[in-house]
Amino acid sequence: MTPDTTSPAEPGRVLLVDDEPAFQRLGGAFLRNLGHEVLLAGDGESALAAYADDHPDLVLLDLAMPPSMDPEQGLALIPRFAGVPVVVLTGHAEHELALRAAELGAWDFLSKPIDPDLLRFVVTRALRKRKLDAEVARLRAQQGDDAMGLVGQAPAIQSLRAMVRRVAPTRVNVLVLGPTGTGKELVARALHDHGPLASGPFVPVHCGALSAELLESELFGHVKGSFTGAYRDQAGLVEVARGGTLFLDEVGEMPPPMQVKLLRFLQEGSYMPVGGRVTQRSEVRVVAATHRDLEAMVRAGTFREDLYYRLKGIVLRTPALAERRQDVPLLAACFAQRRGAGLSAGALAWLAAGEWPGNVRELKAVVDAAAALLLPGQRDLDAETLALAAGVPITETAPAADEADGLLDRALVELERRMISEAMQAAGGNQSEAARRLGVSRVGLIKKLTRLGLR
Numbered sequence: 001m002t003p004d005t006t007s008p009a010e011p012g013r014v015l016l017v018d019d020e021p022a023f024q025r026l027g028g029a030f031l032r033n034l035g036h037e038v039l040l041a042g043d044g045e046s047a048l049a050a051y052a053d054d055h056p057d058l059v060l061l062d063l064a065m066p067p068s069m070d071p072e073q074g075l076a077l078i079p080r081f082a083g084v085p086v087v088v089l090t091g092h093a094e095h096e097l098a099l100r101a102a103e104l105g106a107w108d109f110l111s112k113p114i115d116p117d118l119l120r121f122v123v124t125r126a127l128r129k130r131k132l133d134a135e136v137a138r139l140r141a142q143q144g145d146d147a148m149g150l151v152g153q154a155p156a157i158q159s160l161r162a163m164v165r166r167v168a169p170t171r172v173n174v175l176v177l178g179p180t181g182t183g184k185e186l187v188a189r190a191l192h193d194h195g196p197l198a199s200g201p202f203v204p205v206h207c208g209a210l211s212a213e214l215l216e217s218e219l220f221g222h223v224k225g226s227f228t229g230a231y232r233d234q235a236g237l238v239e240v241a242r243g244g245t246l247f248l249d250e251v252g253e254m255p256p257p258m259q260v261k262l263l264r265f266l267q268e269g270s271y272m273p274v275g276g277r278v279t280q281r282s283e284v285r286v287v288a289a290t291h292r293d294l295e296a297m298v299r300a301g302t303f304r305e306d307l308y309y310r311l312k313g314i315v316l317r318t319p320a321l322a323e324r325r326q327d328v329p330l331l332a333a334c335f336a337q338r339r340g341a342g343l344s345a346g347a348l349a350w351l352a353a354g355e356w357p358g359n360v361r362e363l364k365a366v367v368d369a370a371a372a373l374l375l376p377g378q379r380d381l382d383a384e385t386l387a388l389a390a391g392v393p394i395t396e397t398a399p400a401a402d403e404a405d406g407l408l409d410r411a412l413v414e415l416e417r418r419m420i421s422e423a424m425q426a427a428g429g430n431q432s433e434a435a436r437r438l439g440v441s442r443v444g445l446i447k448k449l450t451r452l453g454l455r
């Protein structure tokens with residue numbers, strides 16, 4: 001979203017860090033006249049104290065300050081003002097310093113002597129950015145609340161969330177189909193968490209990981225002495241899940257002898273522990289998932305047709321990431337944020353151009369690994385770190401610039417559309433209020449609404 005810097009500045013709280021009393025006085029008065037609240041600090045230590053105590057929206061930072069007057073010490077302060085735009089004040093022709101400041105995360109720089117018009121312009125722009133960042137964070141937090149952990153704005157994921165919301169309150173069995181790493185277990189958990197059995201346990205079982213015998217004992221339990229090593233009675237997972245949800249992951253891998261026993265449990269709610277003589281009962285909700293084509297397996301005779309129909313009370317499908325590539329930036333930003341990191345524009349372009357055959361799991365693993373490689377003081381993940389984490393040379397994976405730009409542009413337009421719709425909704429349709437929330441002028445908002453087809 002391009003900030004509209006022609007309209008009057010939104011008032012903000014500006015921390016002016018400079019040891020020159022004359023500049024503190026003049027710069028401070030100038031900013032106050034623009035309607036801003038001004039906090040003053042004459043050295044690094046008091047600047048950090050003011051940042052911690054008074055929560056400024058913007059820091060104006062002179063790099064050379066007492067006691068050492070060494071700009072290196074000023075540079076070292078920049079990453080300490082995390083989450084707030086920092087505008088660095090440099091001496092005339094100190095371009096190299098300004099570049100290093102930018103590398104360390106400074107938002108902009110101004111050369112002294114400072115042109116008041118430029119100061120007003122940069123401060124307005126930085127405060128708008130701060131507002132936009134806060135708005136994105138608010139939307140993300142809100143998305144976390146009502147998205148049931150299923151991040152994404154693509155139509156396929158929106159309708160999946162809607163289906164989960166509708167199906168969760170019922171006790172109907174659900175079959176979740178989709179490629180590996182697309183969030184099938186997440187869907188199962190959301191169904192559980194938003195359903196009538198949410199206070200009961202959620203018990204996942206990986207049906208492909210065990211032999212038929214072990215799976216039977218795992219699911220239905222066994223009695224003492226029923227096989228070598230069965231030293232005591234052991235309850236099965238259907239018992240552990242009583243009053244909750246049993247999640248049968250990779251149900252397509254279930255060995256045929258177990259399929260019969262599972263069918264009986266689904267039909268009658270009863271089962272026989274391994275080596276037992278007395279039928280037991282347990283009431284659970286069953287959610288099953290697989291990346292396999294169960295219908296094809298039924299046709300091939302490797303999966304029981306009657307079990308298939310029992311499991312598929314309702315079928316939910318999780319889309320491959322390739323079918324919702326516009327969600328890659330949002331997902332990556334969420335995963336990075338959970339690790340306290342951000343993403344550079346280059347990182348977003350690199351991620352957006354990726355193929356992600358392992359779907360969301362692969363994307364998350366790369367972002368998590370890259371976040372672990374962040375250097376002290378570095379906040380944003382860049383394309384190099386991501387490529388390193390993915391184990392691929394950056395040159396081989398660097399996206400064609402126009403392809404990456406196209407994807408990134410689409411993702412940003414999507415984000416803009418969402419933020420504007422949300423702001424309009426929160427403002428009850430009042431454009432002036434929505435513009436205020438977004439930190440743009442009303443005219444700017446109307447232009448955007450028209451461009452995005454939201455009017």
Ligand SMILES: Nc1ncnc2c1ncn2[C@@H]1O[C@H](COP(=O)(O)OP(=O)(O)OP(=O)(O)O)[C@@H](O)[C@H]1O
Pocket residue numbers: 149150151152178179180181182183184185186187249289290291318331360361364
């Ligand atoms: N829409 C999503 N939003 C946020 N995180 C997601 C989403 N989809 C998947 N993930 C994350 O990706 C990882 C893999 O998800 P999950 O285990 O649910 O996939 P799956 O489809 O069950 O995989 P498999 O078929 O291999 O069992 C998890 O860390 C999960 O939290």
